Amino acid sequence: MKILIIDDSNLMLNLANEILSDNLQDVMIETFQNPINALNRIKSTKVDLVITDLIMKELSGIDILRMIKSSKKLKYIKVLVVTSITDYDILTECYELGASDYILKPFNKSELVSRVKNVLKEINMQNKLEKQLENINFQHKKLSEANEKLKITQSTLIQGEQLAGIGQLAAGIAHEINNPLGFSISNLDTLSEYIKFILELMNKYEKLNIESDDINKFKIENDYDFLKDDFSELIDDTKSGLSRVKEIVKSLRSFSRVDDSDEFLDFNVNEGVKESLVITKNEYKYTSDIETKFGEISVIDAHGGEINQVLLNLIINSVHAIKEKNEREKEKGNKINRGKIIIETYEESDFVIIKLSDNGCGMEEKSLSKIFNPFYTTKPIGSGTGLGLSITYDIIVNKHKGKIEVESTLDVGTIFTLYLPISQIRVEE
Ligand SMILES: Nc1ncnc2c1ncn2[C@@H]1O[C@H](COP(=O)(O)OP(=O)(O)OP(=O)(O)O)[C@@H](O)[C@H]1O
Numbered sequence: 070m071k072i073l074i075i076d077d078s079n080l081m082l083n084l085a086n087e088i089l090s091d092n093l094q095d096v097m098i099e100t101f102q103n104p105i106n107a108l109n110r111i112k113s114t115k116v117d118l119v120i121t122d123l124i125m126k127e128l129s130g131i132d133i134l135r136m137i138k139s140s141k142k143l144k145y146i147k148v149l150v151v152t153s154i155t156d157y158d159i160l161t162e163c164y165e166l167g168a169s170d171y172i173l174k175p176f177n178k179s180e181l182v183s184r185v186k187n188v189l190k191e192i193n194m195q196n197k198l199e200k201q202l203e204n205i206n207f208q209h210k211k212l213s214e215a216n217e218k219l220k221i222t223q224s225t226l227i228q229g230e231q232l233a234g235i236g237q238l239a240a241g242i243a244h245e246i247n248n249p250l251g252f253s254i255s256n257l258d259t260l261s262e263y264i265k266f267i268l269e270l271m272n273k274y275e276k277l278n279i280e281s282d283d284i285n286k287f288k289i290e291n292d293y294d295f296l297k298d299d300f301s302e303l304i305d306d307t308k309s310g311l312s313r314v315k316e317i318v319k320s321l322r323s324f325s326r327v328d329d330s331d332e333f334l335d336f337n338v339n340e341g342v343k344e345s346l347v348i349t350k351n352e353y354k355y356t357s358d359i360e361t362k363f364g365e366i367s368v369i370d371a372h373g374g375e376i377n378q379v380l381l382n383l384i385i386n387s388v389h390a391i392k393e394k395n396e397r398e399k400e401k402g403n404k405i406n407r408g409k410i411i412i413e414t415y416e417e418s419d420f421v422i423i424k425l426s427d428n429g430c431g432m433e434e435k436s437l438s439k440i441f442n443p444f445y446t447t448k449p450i451g452s453g454t455g456l457g458l459s460i461t462y463d464i465i466v467n468k469h470k471g472k473i474e475v476e477s478t479l480d481v482g483t484i485f486t487l488y489l490p491i492s493q494i495r496v497e498e
């Protein structure tokens with residue numbers, strides 16, 4: 070602990086210094102004859118206790134006391150005033166200003182030592198309390214952080230459950246749509262044949278050249294010539310609409326794979342990519358073009374639903390990165406181009422590899438090391454949980470014993486490369 074003694078009498082200064090040095094342990098004492106120098110020292114170093122004479126030429130002890138106690142930074146310093154006057158008004162003023170105690174001059178050795186010891190004890194207690202308080206605040210902060218994380222985990226779990234529920238619901242609805250869709254498509258084919266037959270019959274009648282004002286009038290009123298030509302176009306449009314619905318329903322059913330068991334089953338990665346692109350179409354169609362380069366690859370042992378989940382996370386991350394880049398370009402007043410996502414599959418030794426690259430905002434080196442950490446996100450609060458890539462890592466590396474590589478350049482783009490073992494049995498051997 071540091072004690073500063075201020076007294077314009079050198080004799081008193083030395084005496085106080087000697088008594089205190091002889092009787093106190095673990096203290097550093099500095100003495101000042103000039104109170105202004107003392108005050109500068111107080112401001113520039115950490116002092117625990119100031120013992121000051123009251124009446125001095127340059128600056129009185131009361132002024133020093135007032136300056137210390139009115140300063141936000143220094144007010145915690147304890148002050149003992151030394152006086153030969155027993156003017157109680159002055160002493161009362163000292164107490165009111167915040168002095169801890171007073172010491173009478175000439176010094177009584179044991180009184181000086183015991184009063185200083187008392188104040189030091191008080192400082193000690195106060196320091197301990199402050200440390201405890203700091204500790205409590207630190208624990209409180211840690212608890213609040215843990216609580217926040219728990220809340221997020223809980224909401225993610227609920228979200229996950231809801232997603233699983235939605236997946237089941239979607240698969241159920243897809244199944245229900247499938248039947249009526251099937252007979253609508255086949256009925257449409259038959260209907261189209263019937264109408265063709267009726268139109269042919271009409272042609273044959275026309276060739277008979279039977280003049281009837283009634284029939285002519287009816288034909289004109291109902292725009293028969295236009296109807297004849299428009300008919301096949303309408304049928305073709307309806308057919309292509311229905312086959313698109315069929316494709317979506319098929320993707321939805323196989324994407325959600327509600328009946329996926331715990332076992333590894335045969336999985337065609339190229340099909341998984343195609344299904345994931347159907348499911349995410351609404352996410353990317355406004356901002357990005359997709360290019361696929363499907364290689365001739367083996368069927369792999371996998372949990373298909375989970376691999377699709379990974380593809381979904383990566384595609385959506387790429388779309389977000391492209392949107393983020395567009396935002397940055399817009400802020401700079403630059404032209405915005407459509408983004409590009411390339412998905413490539415190929416086989417190398419015992420692995421099927423999926424390479425997904427985008428020309429989005431990219432990442433800095435320091436972010437790259439954190440992206441697989443749960444809850445790491447650079448997205449605004451509420452829009453990303455930061456769990457997508459940690460789940461991806463768990464699925465690819467822990468469950469499928471595969472590997473993930475990432476390369477990224479800020480403002481240029483990102484490449485994720487997934488290595489999936491073709492055979493899980495070979496991996497375990
Ligand atoms: N293709 C990418 N380009 C640039 N940054 C990316 C890309 N993919 C991921 N990141 C960065 O990694 C972070 C973590 O991604 P992750 O998918 O784990 O969480 P998220 O997308 O933020 O939230 P969510 O839980 O909704 O997926 C992202 O916030 C983003 O900063």
Ligand SMILES: [Mg+2]
Nearest residue numbers: 382386457458
């Ligand atoms: Mg994500």
